[in-house]
Amino acid sequence: MATVTFVDESTAGARTPAWALQIFEERLTLRELIRRRIHQEVAEYNAATPAPRRLLVQPTSTERVLNGGREQGERRRVDAARQVALAEEAFGRNGFVVLVGDRQVEELDEEVDLRRDTEVTFLKLVALVGG
Known part of the structure; x- marks a missing residue:
């Protein structure tokens, strides 16, 4: 069994x-690793009051609008499958890169080795001003 530590950074x-x-x-594709991460985050998000701030993919603007006028206990649930699709799309258009240990994983279907204390870094790419 591996303990995978997730870290989110930005440029x-x-x-x-x-x-x-x-x-x-001991081995998973990056796609499956992202899927499990998001399902865990969404489960925590949907169960928490107030909502936690940590999510790889933030609720869509529609979800935020729908949640905005509600009391804390009444916010709408975030759809994990939709969030997985958005994350895969963002990865495909270089919205973020993923480092497993010190190695960049470039394809969603690439398998990664998971050791006892594997660190997975999601590096969000921020566009340069004027570039």
């Missing part, structure tokens, strides 16, 4: 606190 220097997820397999 602007922002870094969120790391959090861990237990994974029983």
Whole structure:
């Protein structure tokens, strides 16, 4: 069993606190790793009051509008499958890169080795001003 630690960073220097997820397999595709991460985050988001701030893919503007006028306990649930699709799309258009340990994973269907203390960094790419 591997303990995978997820870290979100941006090229602007922002870094969120790391959090861990237990994974029983020793190898997974990046696609499956992203899917599991998002399903865990969405489950926590949907169960929490107030909502946690940490999500790889933020709720869509429609979801935010629908949640905005509600009392804390009444916000609409975020759809995990939709969030997975948005994350895959963002990865495909270079919205973020993924580092497993010190190695960049370039394809969603590429398998990654998961060791006891694997760190997975999601690096959000921020567009340069004027470039």
